[in-house]
Amino acid sequence: xxxxxxxxxxxxxxxxxxxxxxxxxxxxxxxxxxxxxxxxxxxxxxxxxxxxxxxxxxxxxxxxxxxxxxxxxxxxxxxxxxxxxxxxxxxxxxxxxxxxxxxxxxxxxxxxxxxxxxxxxxxxxxxxxxxxxxxxxxxxxxxxxxxxxxxxxxxxxxxxxxxxxxxxxxxxxxxxxxxxxxxxxxxxxxxxxxxxxxxxxxxxxxxxxxxxxxxxxxxxxxxxxxxxxxxxxxxxxxxxxxxxxxxxxxx
Amino acid sequence: xxxxxxxxxxxxxxxxxxxxxxxxxxxxxxxxxxxxxxxxxxxxxxxxxxxxxxxxxxxxxxxxxxxxxxxxxxxxxxxxxxxxxxxxxxxxxxxxxxxxxxxxxxxxxxxxxxxxxxxxxxxxxxxxxxxxxxxxxxxxxxxxxxxxxxxxxxxxxxxxxxxxxxxxxxxxxxxxxxxxxxxxxxxxxxxxxxxxxxxxxxxxxxxxxxxxxxxxxxxxxxxxxxxxxxxxxxxxxxxxxxxxxxxxxxxxxxxxxxxxxxxxxxxxxxxxxxxxxxxxxxxxxxxxxxxxxxxxxxxxxxxxxxxxxxxxxxxxxxxxxxxxxxxxxxxxxxxxxxxxxxxxxxxxxxxxxxxxxxxxxxxxxxxxxxxxxxxxxxxxxxxxxxxxxxxxxxxxxxxx
Numbered sequence: 001x002x003x004x005x006x007x008x009x010x011x012x013x014x015x016x017x018x019x020x021x022x023x024x025x026x027x028x029x030x031x032x033x034x035x036x037x038x039x040x041x042x043x044x045x046x047x048x049x050x051x052x053x054x055x056x057x058x059x060x061x062x063x064x065x066x067x068x069x070x071x072x073x074x075x076x077x078x079x080x081x082x083x084x085x086x087x088x089x090x091x092x093x094x095x096x097x098x099x100x101x102x103x104x105x106x107x108x109x110x111x112x113x114x115x116x117x118x119x120x121x122x123x124x125x126x127x128x129x130x131x132x133x134x135x136x137x138x139x140x141x142x143x144x145x146x147x148x149x150x151x152x153x154x155x156x157x158x159x160x161x162x163x164x165x166x167x168x169x170x171x172x173x174x175x176x177x178x179x180x181x182x183x184x185x186x187x188x189x190x191x192x193x194x195x196x197x198x199x200x201x202x203x204x205x206x207x208x209x210x211x212x213x214x215x216x217x218x219x220x221x222x223x224x225x226x227x228x229x230x231x232x233x234x235x236x237x238x239x240x241x242x243x244x245x246x247x248x249x250x251x
Numbered sequence: 252x253x254x255x256x257x258x259x260x261x262x263x264x265x266x267x268x269x270x271x272x273x274x275x276x277x278x279x280x281x282x283x284x285x286x287x288x289x290x291x292x293x294x295x296x297x298x299x300x301x302x303x304x305x306x307x308x309x310x311x312x313x314x315x316x317x318x319x320x321x322x323x324x325x326x327x328x329x330x331x332x333x334x335x336x337x338x339x340x341x342x343x344x345x346x347x348x349x350x351x352x353x354x355x356x357x358x359x360x361x362x363x364x365x366x367x368x369x370x371x372x373x374x375x376x377x378x379x380x381x382x383x384x385x386x387x388x389x390x391x392x393x394x395x396x397x398x399x400x401x402x403x404x405x406x407x408x409x410x411x412x413x414x415x416x417x418x419x420x421x422x423x424x425x426x427x428x429x430x431x432x433x434x435x436x437x438x439x440x441x442x443x444x445x446x447x448x449x450x451x452x453x454x455x456x457x458x459x460x461x462x463x464x465x466x467x468x469x470x471x472x473x474x475x476x477x478x479x480x481x482x483x484x485x486x487x488x489x490x491x492x493x494x495x496x497x498x499x500x501x502x503x504x505x506x507x508x509x510x511x512x513x514x515x516x517x518x519x520x521x522x523x524x525x526x527x528x529x530x531x532x533x534x535x536x537x538x539x540x541x542x543x544x545x546x547x548x549x550x551x552x553x554x555x556x557x558x559x560x561x562x563x564x565x566x567x568x569x570x571x572x573x574x575x576x577x578x579x580x581x582x583x584x585x586x587x588x589x590x591x592x593x594x595x596x597x598x599x600x601x602x603x604x605x606x607x608x609x610x611x612x613x614x615x616x617x618x619x620x621x622x623x624x625x626x627x628x629x630x631x632x633x634x635x636x637x638x639x640x641x642x643x644x645x646x647x648x649x650x651x
Binding site for chain 2: 072084102120
């Protein structure tokens with residue numbers, strides 16, 4: 001029984017069957033990659049997991065509880081954090097403030113009218129945020145406006161923000177899309193380090209095969225809205241069906 | 252001090268000094284001199300400065316922090332005024348229950364309007380709040396004013412009549428709003444040489460309340476709650492996916508700013524026990540938007556500056572007439588004098604809106620951060636100039 005169990009999920013947009021009969025099981029403490037050609041339904045599936053979309057049929061269970069019908073913030077509070085394709089951070093706020101917000105969300109829940117004490121007096125949150133900034137090697141940038149940082153830094157900040165909530169499942173949506181090779185490799189190293197240092201399950205949607213094969217322990221191949229195969233990276237590489245649906249294009 | 256850092260404490264102290272010494276600062280010209288018309292230190296106007304300051308500070312908590320632009324905040328101002336006058340009618344002229352009720356009623360009203368309006372954001376939110384405010388205006392102007400049920404007294408405006416219950420009123424108390432017997436209108440006139448300064452009870456009550464509200468606003472700005480409101484403005488998507496629900500945050504900000512507006516409305520009624528529907532009209536809502544943007548949305552002191560600026564223009568520029576213009580340009584030859592008066596005429600008196608409009612455009616185009624940004628740029632420029640001349644000196648020295 002995996003930490004995330006997707007059963008018979010289907011989603012239709014008008015005349016397009018984006019997902020049909022998707023079954024997926026992500027085992028705890030693994031890195032699970034979901035790959036597939038453009039339009040395979042990867043992003044739709046991800047949106048069904050985080051509450052942005054509600055599937056027409058099937059069930060999505062996280063740690064034994066259904067996530068269907070819950071708002072994104074409720075699902076996040078259950079322990080699922082999401083990293084977006086283009087980094088979603090609080091651009092107008094400083095880097096330190098960015099890091100403090102998830103710490104407050106972790107401590108105080110979805111809403112807390114904490115309107116009188118100064119932020120700087122919330123020592124536990126400040127320390128926690130500084131600690132995470134140090135781990136992300138960006139403590140020196142803490143007073144910078146987040147929007148002014150480079151793309152690679154924004155990505156690192158976003159991952160750090162998700163981690164500071166101590167999620168049990170980290171979802172990454174093409175975390176290296178549009179990145180230079182060096183930044184991509186840095187991100188791979190960072191994710192490897194994260195995985196080593198804590199008990200966390202990572203599900204990753206990715207186009208870049210280099211990233212997928214450096215990180216993933218299990219791979220699910222999605223094509224035309226249904227899972228084609230699920231296996232270890234070694235077996236996926238040589239799988240004829242996968243070649244046909246995906247790698248075949250470039251081979 | 253008071254849980255603020257050094258910078259905020261000094262800002263608060265500056266504001267406190269300026270408001271407490273306002274009767275001096277706003278009356279720099281000797282009474283009776285030609286420049287006396289630019290004096291703004293009379294009780295009526297000083298009261299308006301601080302009351303609209305409170306209104307704008309509250310509006311800024313919503314607009315400046317969350318970016319939700321409400322076009323209906325005057326509704327809360329009006330509701331506050333009506334509540335206060337009702338307290339005068341039913342209980343007594345004491346301002347404390349009146350102000351308390353105006354804040355409570357405005358909060359309930361804001362909760363209702365905010366709950367519905369905040370389902371949408373951006374322009375749709377603005378339109379919803381505008382619609383609510385215009386509905387409130389219509390209610391106050393006609394619907395809630397009929398012989399069977401007269402809550403607002405229609406276009407005459409709500410006021411206190413001799414046959415009103417006023418159950419706590421005693422003959423020894425003044426027959427106008429008072430604070431435990433101290434009339435809001437009592438004014439101490441201080442004459443020093445040619446100068447004359449007015450110290451008015453009503454003004455000082457409003458000023459003290461404004462300082463408290465300004466202090467609370469600083470606390471809110473610096474609190475985790477304030478940070479969440481800025482997060483709402485910056486990226487709601489990220490907020491949702493960080494386990495935070497933006498809706499109650501925006502609703503709380505809306506209610507708090509509605510309470511500020513209600514307080515301002517209550518104080519307006521406490522200074523002059525009359526509440527009219529026009530206080531709720533959309534132009535009044537637009538005015539507070541102008542004040543906040545002109546002063547600097549999202550800054551602490553900006554809205555207060557904007558409120559003072561606009562109220563000064565409204566009351567001082569509108570009083571300049573052609574006779575005064577002729578006096579100013581009298582040093583010029585006759586033909587040119589008439590020409591100058593002709594050119595300036597549209598911008599003064601009733602045309603003060605034109606001047607305000609031009610100033611507003613200039614500020615928005617060249618100083619998007621409002622008057623506060625103007626001040627910062629000026630400060631930076633002065634500092635850099637100081638530095639550069641300092642650098643020039645140090646460079647010069649080795650050569651000697």
